[in-house]
Amino acid sequence: MTPPGTVVVVGSSVAGVRCVQALRSEGFSGRVVLVGEETQLPYDKPPLSKQFLAGFWDTARVALLTAERAAELDVELRLGSAAERLDLAGRQVHLADGSTLAWDAAVLATGAAARPSPWHTDSGVHVVRTLADAQALRADLDTDAPVVVVGGGFIGAEVAATAHSLGRDVTVVDPLAAPIGRVVGAEVGQYFTALHQRHGVQTRFGVGVESVSGSSGDLVVVLTDGTELPAGTVIVGIGATPNDGWLADSGLLVENGVTCDEHCRAVDAPDVYAVGDLARWLHPSHDEHVRVEHWTNAVDSAVVAAHNIVHPDDLRAHAPVEYVWSDQYDWKIQIVGRPATATRHELIGSWEGTSARGAAVYTDVSGQLRGAVTVNWPKALVLCRRLLMAGTTFGEAMTQLNALPAAVAR
Amino acid sequence: MPRLVADVEACQGYGNCITGASDVFDIDDDGVVVLLKEKVPESDRARVEEAARSCPVSALSVED
Ligand SMILES: Cc1cc2nc3c(=O)[nH]c(=O)nc-3n(C[C@H](O)[C@H](O)[C@H](O)COP(=O)(O)OP(=O)(O)OC[C@H]3O[C@@H](n4cnc5c(N)ncnc54)[C@H](O)[C@@H]3O)c2cc1C
Numbered sequence: 352m353t354p355p356g357t358v359v360v361v362g363s364s365v366a367g368v369r370c371v372q373a374l375r376s377e378g379f380s381g382r383v384v385l386v387g388e389e390t391q392l393p394y395d396k397p398p399l400s401k402q403f404l405a406g407f408w409d410t411a412r413v414a415l416l417t418a419e420r421a422a423e424l425d426v427e428l429r430l431g432s433a434a435e436r437l438d439l440a441g442r443q444v445h446l447a448d449g450s451t452l453a454w455d456a457a458v459l460a461t462g463a464a465a466r467p468s469p470w471h472t473d474s475g476v477h478v479v480r481t482l483a484d485a486q487a488l489r490a491d492l493d494t495d496a497p498v499v500v501v502g503g504g505f506i507g508a509e510v511a512a513t514a515h516s517l518g519r520d521v522t523v524v525d526p527l528a529a530p531i532g533r534v535v536g537a538e539v540g541q542y543f544t545a546l547h548q549r550h551g552v553q554t555r556f557g558v559g560v561e562s563v564s565g566s567s568g569d570l571v572v573v574l575t576d577g578t579e580l581p582a583g584t585v586i587v588g589i590g591a592t593p594n595d596g597w598l599a600d601s602g603l604l605v606e607n608g609v610t611c612d613e614h615c616r617a618v619d620a621p622d623v624y625a626v627g628d629l630a631r632w633l634h635p636s637h638d639e640h641v642r643v644e645h646w647t648n649a650v651d652s653a654v655v656a657a658h659n660i661v662h663p664d665d666l667r668a669h670a671p672v673e674y675v676w677s678d679q680y681d682w683k684i685q686i687v688g689r690p691a692t693a694t695r696h697e698l699i700g701s702w703e704g705t706s707a708r709g710a711a712v713y714t715d716v717s718g719q720l721r722g723a724v725t726v727n728w729p730k731a732l733v734l735c736r737r738l739l740m741a742g743t744t745f746g747e748a749m750t751q752l753n754a755l756p757a758a759v760a761r
Numbered sequence: 762m763p764r765l766v767a768d769v770e771a772c773q774g775y776g777n778c779i780t781g782a783s784d785v786f787d788i789d790d791d792g793v794v795v796l797l798k799e800k801v802p803e804s805d806r807a808r809v810e811e812a813a814r815s816c817p818v819s820a821l822s823v824e825d
């Protein structure tokens with residue numbers, strides 16, 4: 352089999368960009384087109400709730416691909432024009448500007464969108480997904496008025512930490528009693544609630560939001576227990592949904608993302624691949640379809656798809672150990688594996704205060720290591736990631752972690 | 762031979778480079794990247810570049 356002549360990659364964020372780069376480093380010499388809905392050059396998202404929102408990084412620092420670099424790689428950029436329809440039989444993609452692009456292989460990387468705020472106001476209510484979102488929020492955060500963050504997950508917690516660092520009075524609201532507990536378990540989740548509180552950020556967990564009204568600078572958030580919280584700015588961080596609407600009539604199997612096999616190929620559609628937040632693929636080690644909204648998964652799946660396009664006789668499976676990081680206040684949080692599916696965990700090191708340096712290590716009835724959460728301890732994270740890839744027992748993992756220099760018995 | 766450059770100030774200890782090429786990158790006790798080699802053979806360039814591109818803060822580069 353020979354690699355195809357033209358690869359069209361749809362979606363110009365990290366998955367799309369890493370895919371075109373990997374196509375070239377895998378030796379692909381055909382035509383490569385990168386299509387993106389947004390007019391801006393590709394940029395990265397994790398800093399949008401952290402360094403960029405805080406004002407430490409400018410737009411140049413979040414760039415993923417410059418026009419010069421794209422030219423060097425001989426990648427055609429088609430920015431500012433959304434893909435509207437994928438024609439599988441005709442092997443074309445139709446763009447919003449009326450043009451069409453023919454492909455021999457197509458990579459779908461249209462990612463996800465922030466779940467919109469269910470509460471409508473004229474202004475002052477934000478989501479954070481795009482650069483434009485972050486710029487608009489940053490402008491409002493300059494106003495000295497209280498901030499309410501709806502949603503205590505990773506993005507909500509990061510935005511709360513950043514708003515706090517900018518001097519704002521911040522309250523985080525979430526209907527769950529321990530929002531991060533959904534990922535790390537209720538007990539470990541408490542440490543993340545305490546992290547907000549230690550910095551003077553109020554938490555209203557276990558309470559829902561009834562309504563948000565007013566406008567920028569003068570909003571009122573009413574909670575389900577009747578409390579009224581005045582706010583200048585409200586951020587709604589209640590998750591994301593895959594950008595798969597444009598594929599609804601394509602004939603692809605689309606169910607909360609594009610369904611793929613273990614090689615990142617859309618099922619029943621030869622030469623169509625889906626990567627990043629958009630893809631729900633068959634994870635060979637988990638034996639189920641999963642969709643993951645993590646940066647590292649976007650990069651890894653993009654590289655696997657590029658490899659498989661260039662080397663159709665040497666298909667690679669996408670079987671990553673899940674990995675995500677989150678920076679909140681003075682804590683660098685890293686999560687590897689699947690703590691949410693574990694039944695038991697043990698804590699190592701210190702989980703209190705600024706000098707925290709610890710790990711929560713997870714297992715289940717199998718006795719295997721299933722995941723780990725670390726705080727300010729990258730060395731332990733790297734070790735656990737390596738052990739998870741190798742398939743190690745929980746006992747062995749604990750022995751090795753306890754042997755690390757910073758491990759202090761609890 | 763391609764030369765590796767690490768920006769230790771930028772490194773955040775995310776560890777992706779190590780997963781990509783554990784024979785080239787490691788992490789110290791403070792969570793900062795350590796180069797195990799300064800140069801890699803040309804034949805290894807693609808793999809090491811891929812590992813460098815997996816760094817979320819672009820702290821790594823492969824130079825000529
Ligand atoms: C604020 C924020 C902070 C984050 N922090 C972290 C973190 O700390 N750690 C971590 O691991 N992950 C983090 N993530 C998640 C990570 O950024 C995502 O997993 C990653 O961006 C997914 O990349 P993607 O390319 O698959 O999709 P996306 O980043 O969603 O990009 C999709 C691209 O496709 C474009 N597009 C959409 N529809 C169309 C169309 N029809 N035609 C053409 N183009 C289209 C979009 O404009 C966009 O450019 C964060 C995400 C956000 C929003």
Ligand code: SF4
Pocket residue numbers: 771772773774775776777778779786788793794815816817818819820821
């Ligand atoms: S991937 Fe980047 S941030 Fe992470 S350890 Fe390597 S150099 Fe540091």
